[in-house]
Amino acid sequence: MVVVDEVFKTIRSVPVLDGVSAEFPSGAVSVLTGPNGSGKTMLLRVIAGLVRPTSGSVEVDGRKLHRDAPFPESIGILLEGPAFIGSLSGRDNLRALADLREGVSDAQIDDLIARVGLAGFGRRRYRTYSLGMRQRLGIAAAVMGAPSLILLDEPTNALDDEGVVMAKGVMRAVCDAGATVIVATHDADVVQDVADVRWRMAQGRISHVTGEEGRRHE
Amino acid sequence: MWQAFVRTLRCEGRAQARPAALRVLAVCLFASLACFLLCAQAVVHSGIDGAQSARLGFLDFLAAVLAGEGDYDPSLGERRAVPVGWLCVGVCMLLVTLPDPLHDPRHMQPLTMVLSGSRVGWWLASCAWVALCCLTAFIGIVAVCIAWGACWGAAVPSGGASAGLRLWEKTPELLGFDASAAAPALSGRGMGWRDVLAWLSCSWLALTSVCLVQRALVAMLPAPVAFSLTLAMLSAPLFVFHPWLVGSHAMLARSTFVINNGFSPSCALGVTLAHVAAAMCLGAAMTLRRDVVGQRR
Ligand SMILES: Nc1ncnc2c1ncn2[C@@H]1O[C@H](COP(=O)(O)OP(=O)(O)O)[C@@H](O)[C@H]1O
Numbered sequence: 076m077v078v079v080d081e082v083f084k085t086i087r088s089v090p091v092l093d094g095v096s097a098e099f100p101s102g103a104v105s106v107l108t109g110p111n112g113s114g115k116t117m118l119l120r121v122i123a124g125l126v127r128p129t130s131g132s133v134e135v136d137g138r139k140l141h142r143d144a145p146f147p148e149s150i151g152i153l154l155e156g157p158a159f160i161g162s163l164s165g166r167d168n169l170r171a172l173a174d175l176r177e178g179v180s181d182a183q184i185d186d187l188i189a190r191v192g193l194a195g196f197g198r199r200r201y202r203t204y205s206l207g208m209r210q211r212l213g214i215a216a217a218v219m220g221a222p223s224l225i226l227l228d229e230p231t232n233a234l235d236d237e238g239v240v241m242a243k244g245v246m247r248a249v250c251d252a253g254a255t256v257i258v259a260t261h262d263a264d265v266v267q268d269v270a271d272v273r274w275r276m277a278q279g280r281i282s283h284v285t286g287e288e289g290r291r292h293e
Numbered sequence: 294m295w296q297a298f299v300r301t302l303r304c305e306g307r308a309q310a311r312p313a314a315l316r317v318l319a320v321c322l323f324a325s326l327a328c329f330l331l332c333a334q335a336v337v338h339s340g341i342d343g344a345q346s347a348r349l350g351f352l353d354f355l356a357a358v359l360a361g362e363g364d365y366d367p368s369l370g371e372r373r374a375v376p377v378g379w380l381c382v383g384v385c386m387l388l389v390t391l392p393d394p395l396h397d398p399r400h401m402q403p404l405t406m407v408l409s410g411s412r413v414g415w416w417l418a419s420c421a422w423v424a425l426c427c428l429t430a431f432i433g434i435v436a437v438c439i440a441w442g443a444c445w446g447a448a449v450p451s452g453g454a455s456a457g458l459r460l461w462e463k464t465p466e467l468l469g470f471d472a473s474a475a476a477p478a479l480s481g482r483g484m485g486w487r488d489v490l491a492w493l494s495c496s497w498l499a500l501t502s503v504c505l506v507q508r509a510l511v512a513m514l515p516a517p518v519a520f521s522l523t524l525a526m527l528s529a530p531l532f533v534f535h536p537w538l539v540g541s542h543a544m545l546a547r548s549t550f551v552i553n554n555g556f557s558p559s560c561a562l563g564v565t566l567a568h569v570a571a572a573m574c575l576g577a578a579m580t581l582r583r584d585v586v587g588q589r590r
């Protein structure tokens with residue numbers, strides 16, 4: 076559960092987040108929509124602890140960011156596209172990132188690679204990956220180790236149809252396992268199929284999308 | 294914080310060991326080239342005055358790579374020998390520690406920082422990795438020099454005497470610093486193993502401190518700018534003779550063991566540790582304070 080309370084963020088006297096208050100429940104996929112430059116990515120950065128709000132607070136599972144801890148304790152992120160080491164294989168990249176947290180086994184990494192549709196490519200250098208394959212590895216890194224908070228920024232970018240189905244499946248699965256999933260996306264398909272809660276952003280402000288439009292289509 | 298430090302360092306080791314090892318190998322190749330040139334020149338000399346070339350010692354090989362330049366006085370009208378070998382090694386050391394995608398704000402920083410769970414631990418791991426790379430590269434350089442010395446048949450000193458550690462009187466011409474200035478200081482005090490170790494430690498620390506300054510600058514500036522600024526800092530002592538220029542302490546030719554007005558190890562230790570502390574504090578302040586906003590390549 077993530078509670079964002081009256082968050083303002085001003086960069087070079089431009090208000091990028093303008094009093095954002097929202098709740099993102101656990102065990103649900105919350106989707107952020109809105110035009111380019113409306114502040115979706117910035118809000119995700121604030122929730123991740125990467126950007127300090129000018130004022131206001133963010134609480135993750137009852138712990139206030141920057142007061143109780145600098146970052147959410149158990150988190151996975153895919154912000155602004157994937158970034159990995161080109162000279163290492165996809166698998167070695169995940170292996171190295173797994174060192175940053177306890178309890179991710181090699182077998183789990185292999186499972187994960189298969190789950191995002193990279194089976195057979197895990198041992199190839201990341202440099203040789205196509206854009207869509209990179210995105211798949213980014214999704215794998217974000218959900219690795221079953222974190223309780225997962226932030227995904229445009230997760231379906233560059234994915235083919237089958238990739239989009241995979242991404243939606245992964246989002247559904249991690250949230251069914253109890254994680255808080257927050258997704259910024261333009262993909263109408265994702266909004267349609269996996270959004271449990273919808274928020275719309277415009278010019279640094281956020282509003283809850285309710286009613287028929289906001290309800291999940293079963 | 295310590296957990297974040299250990300985990301980040303572990304991640305760094307797994308992700309960076311291979312590329313870092315390749316870059317260290319490049320440093321060793323440069324050192325090897327400098328040693329080779331020294332041997333070649335000694336052979337040429339021996340053609341001119343016979344037995345002299347046999348007198349190359351281990352210290353000559355270290356000096357071939359790490360001598361730098363003594364107190365150059367343009368008013369004397371001497372021809373200047375720019376210490377190309379030393380500069381190359383310095384540049385290589387900077388390049389060994391420059392690329393680090395895990396700590397690069399334009400690359401994987403957001404991911405590794407968030408996963409580590411602590412900004413300070415994350416930054417300290419970055420510094421520790423730089424120091425570790427510098428140490429490996431430096432050990433590589435010394436090993437290369439010893440290997441070349443052994444192949445050349447440099448005398449092995451007995452009983453702590455400085456027999457194998459003297460500088461050959463002819464080397465100044467080869468190494469780019471003044472023979473007559475070096476000789477008295479060396480013959481007066483000699484340079485035993487302990488002196489060499491003390492000097493080598495200071496030299497490693499000096500190079501490490503410069504690399505740490507570079508790492509701190511990378512946190513704020515694009516990598517090429519950070520590299521250029523640090524290179525200017527490293528090579529500044531080629532133009533000014535002053536103890537506060539940290540590059541001086543990576544030059545054997547400016548050590549008190551070699552020239553009479555040289556810098557002592559305690560002076561070197563003070564200056565380099567001040568640089569290390571400044572770089573680490575600056576980087577920590579930047580890491581703690583700054584927002585990590587995407588500035589993708
Ligand atoms: N590093 C930055 N410096 C200054 N302004 C920024 C920076 N990053 C984003 N912004 C501004 O913040 C606003 C929101 O950006 P962003 O959150 O990336 O939008 P989006 O909703 O498309 O993800 C934009 O107006 C953008 O110009």
Ligand SMILES: [Mg+2]
Nearest residue numbers: 115116228259
């Ligand atoms: Mg965005």
